[in-house]
Amino acid sequence: MSSPAKGLQRRVFLFLQGPHGPFFSGLGRMLRSSGAEVWRVGFNAGDQAFWFDGSSFIPFRDDPRRWPETLANLIDEKGVTDIVLYGDTRPVHARAVDVARDKGVTVHVFEEGYLRPWWVTYERSGSNGNSRLMSLDVDQMQHALDQSAVQTPPPPSHWGDMRQHIFYGALYHWFVLFLNGRYRNFRPHRELPVSKEFRLYFKRLALMPFHRIQRRWATERVRRNGSPYHLVLLQLGHDSSVQSHSDYSCMSDFLEQVINGFAAGAPTHHRLVIKEHPLENHREPLRRRVRQMARERGNADRVHYVPGGKLARLLDDANSAITVNSTAGQQVLWRGIPLRIFGRSVYDKPEFVSRQPLAEFFASPMPPDRDAYQTYRQFLLKTCQVPGGFYSRRGRRQLLRSVVDMMLNAKDPYQSVLTHKEALTPQLRVVE
Numbered sequence: 001m002s003s004p005a006k007g008l009q010r011r012v013f014l015f016l017q018g019p020h021g022p023f024f025s026g027l028g029r030m031l032r033s034s035g036a037e038v039w040r041v042g043f044n045a046g047d048q049a050f051w052f053d054g055s056s057f058i059p060f061r062d063d064p065r066r067w068p069e070t071l072a073n074l075i076d077e078k079g080v081t082d083i084v085l086y087g088d089t090r091p092v093h094a095r096a097v098d099v100a101r102d103k104g105v106t107v108h109v110f111e112e113g114y115l116r117p118w119w120v121t122y123e124r125s126g127s128n129g130n131s132r133l134m135s136l137d138v139d140q141m142q143h144a145l146d147q148s149a150v151q152t153p154p155p156p157s158h159w160g161d162m163r164q165h166i167f168y169g170a171l172y173h174w175f176v177l178f179l180n181g182r183y184r185n186f187r188p189h190r191e192l193p194v195s196k197e198f199r200l201y202f203k204r205l206a207l208m209p210f211h212r213i214q215r216r217w218a219t220e221r222v223r224r225n226g227s228p229y230h231l232v233l234l235q236l237g238h239d240s241s242v243q244s245h246s247d248y249s250c251m252s253d254f255l256e257q258v259i260n261g262f263a264a265g266a267p268t269h270h271r272l273v274i275k276e277h278p279l280e281n282h283r284e285p286l287r288r289r290v291r292q293m294a295r296e297r298g299n300a301d302r303v304h305y306v307p308g309g310k311l312a313r314l315l316d317d318a319n320s321a322i323t324v325n326s327t328a329g330q331q332v333l334w335r336g337i338p339l340r341i342f343g344r345s346v347y348d349k350p351e352f353v354s355r356q357p358l359a360e361f362f363a364s365p366m367p368p369d370r371d372a373y374q375t376y377r378q379f380l381l382k383t384c385q386v387p388g389g390f391y392s393r394r395g396r397r398q399l400l401r402s403v404v405d406m407m408l409n410a411k412d413p414y415q416s417v418l419t420h421k422e423a424l425t426p427q428l429r430v431v432e
Contacts, residue, residue: 009081010035010036010037010079010081011031011035011036011037011081011082011408012036012037012038012039012078012079012080012081012082013028013031013036013037013038013039013080013081013082013083013084014039014040014041014074014075014078014080014082014083014084015027015028015038015039015040015041015051015083015084015085016040016041016083016084016085016086016092016093016096017043017047017085017086017087017090017092017093018050018084018085018086018110019086019110019168019390019391020046020050020165020168020169020171020172020390020391021050021164021168021172021390021391022050022052022396023390023391023396023399024040024050024051024084024086025050025051025052025053026396026400027084027400027403027404028040028051028053028056029052029053030400030404031404031407031408034404034408036408037078038053038056039056039057039058039074039078039080040053040056040057040058041058041059041060041071041074042057042058042059042060043060043092043183043186044175044176044180044183044186045175045176045179045180045182045183046172046173046175046176048175049171049172049175049179050172058074059182059183061182061183061184061185061186062185063185064091064092064185064187067092067095067096068095068096068098068099071095071096071099072099072102072103075099075100075103075105080103080105081105081106082105082106082107082108082407083096083097083100083105083106083107083108084108084110084407085107085108085109085110086109086110086111087109087110087111087127087240088107088109088126088127088128088130089128089130089240089243089244090240097125097126101125106124107124107125107126108122108124108407109121109122109123109124109125109126109127110122110390111123111127111128112327112390113327113385114327114330114346114347114380114384114385115327115330115377115380115381115385116327116328116330117389118387119385119386119387119388120385120386120387120388120389120390120399120403121384121385121386122384122386122403122406122407122413123384123412123413123414124412124413125412128240128241128244128245128325128344128345128346129241129244129245129325129343129344129345129346131346131384132412132414133346133380133384134344134346136379136414137349138349138351138372138375138376140418141375141376141378141379142375144379144417144418145375145378145379145382145417148382148416148417150382150383150416150417151382152378152381152382153381153385153386153387153402154387161391161392162278162279164391164392165279165390165391166279168391169279176188216309221304222271222273222304222306222314223313223314223317225271227269227270227271228267228269228270228271228319229270229271229272229273229304229317229318229319230262230266230270230271230272230273230318230319230320230321230322230362230365231273231275231314231315231318231320231321231322231332232255232258232272232273232274232275232321232322232323233275233311233321233322233323233326233328233329233332234251234255234274234275234276234277234280234286234323234326235251235277235323235324235325235326236277236279236280237249237250237251237252237283237284238283241324241325241326241327241343241345242324242325242343245325245343245344245345246324246325246342246343246344247342247343248324248342248343250284251284251286252284252286252289254324254342255274255286255289255290255293256293257342257358258272258322258358259272259290259293259294259297259299259303260297260358261357261358261359261361261362262299262302262303262362263297263298263299264358264359264362265358265359265360265361265362265363266362266363267363270302270319270362271302271303271304272299272302272303272304273304273306273314273318274286274290274303274304274305274306275306275308275309275311275314276305276306276307276308277308277326278308278309279308280307280308286305287305287307290303290305291303291305311328311331312331315331315332315335315337318332318337319337319338319365320337320338320339320340320361320362320365321337321338321339321340322339322340322341322342322358322361323339323341323342324341324342324343325341325342325343325344325345325348329341329345329347329353330347330377333347333352333353333368333373333377334373334377336367336368336370337367337368338354338361338365338366338367338368339352339353339354339368340353340354340356340358340361340365341353347376349372349376351368351369351372351373352368352369352370352372352373352376353368354366354368379417382417383413383414383416383417384413384414386399386402386403386406387399387402388400388401388402388403
């Protein structure tokens with residue numbers, strides 16, 4: 001293992017749970033080659049299977065209630081300076097962030113891209129509703145951009161395949177389902193049993209050809225109808241953005257509010273198009289509930305359900321869009337389409353997200369300030385959005401080329417722009 005330069009503090013990275021697949025293992029290998037020490041805590045057989053250096057793997061098989069104490073001891077024992085995790089709201093990660101804060105340890109948070117599907121999000125301390133973006137307004141972003149020499153990264157050359165995303169999810173749950181005997185205290189952060197998670201992933205993977213045909217038919221039916229329509233962007237009901245950053249416990253509650261608002265305010269010749277999330281695995285019978293709600297309000301012929309698929313074709317002709325806090329809202333704003341959201345989101349800025357009551361929004365939606373949104377988007381591209389992806393080999397290579405230096409930099413992505421000084425090379429603290 002190479003050593004850091006003389007006089008510089010040794011960095012010790014402790015990885016927790018990552019995205020399904022080999023990205024975290026590759027990231028650890030790259031950090032190790034920079035001279036850092038790297039460790040990984042695994043909570044189940046899936047974590048272990050996707051970490052390819054067994055000598056640095058630390059299994060946690062204890063009672064979950066002892067996790068904060070175990071982590072605090074690990075930080076002291078290994079001299080941990082940095083913790084790396086994917087998503088900051090699952091219980092083991094939320095507790096880890098609290099411990100790290102008390103210990104003065106830097107937390108590196110990865111998430112799916114805010115400007116998805118072309119980017120990955122990299123922040124420190126928190127993401128989504130816990131992101132530093134929540135406290136920044138557009139004027140602050142514009143001022144920082146005016147003063148900054150930071151270059152906008154090039155767009156990714158290729159985005160990861162959705163099939164690879166689903167494949168790695170199915171494989172991860174297979175390991176947990178069949179090889180988890182030594183992790184008897186493991187408790188998944190989602191409510192469903194692992195066996196059902198695996199079956200749902202496998203079913204989704206097997207039925208992809210059928211779903212593709214079904215989606216195309218439903219999408220073309222909407223586009224050829226000729227009626228004005230409003231687009232509802234569904235999310236996964238169990239996703240942390242919904243569970244931790246909204247007042248909804250499931251998509252059905254959100255849909256009831258939206259369908260009621262549509263019935264109360266939308267012109268009678270308008271339609272409501274409800275688009276399923278691409279990774280929806282039907283743990284909620286959403287299509288059936290949508291039909292039932294629409295019939296009860298006398299709108300059965302005006303409400304359409306589209307089972308996933310590409311968003312762009314539906315957005316091209318939409319009058320407006322509604323979501324809880326999906327990152328797909330960024331694509332809506334980029335096109336200048338009016339947007340109403342019902343959760344906490346990093347893009348919830350008054351310049352470009354409507355605050356109208358829902359019935360009023362359906363009747364006459366207010367468009368976003370496109371100049372303000374372009375400022376916001378440019379700020380994200382110069383700070384927390386990194387080109388590449390977690391799931392395809394090509395996307396991982398592209399991501400690693402940029403994100404390792406960002407992690408080694410003494411400044412977080414926002415400091416580099418907000419302080420008007422750009423550090424282009426990694427900076428390590430000098431040992432006193």
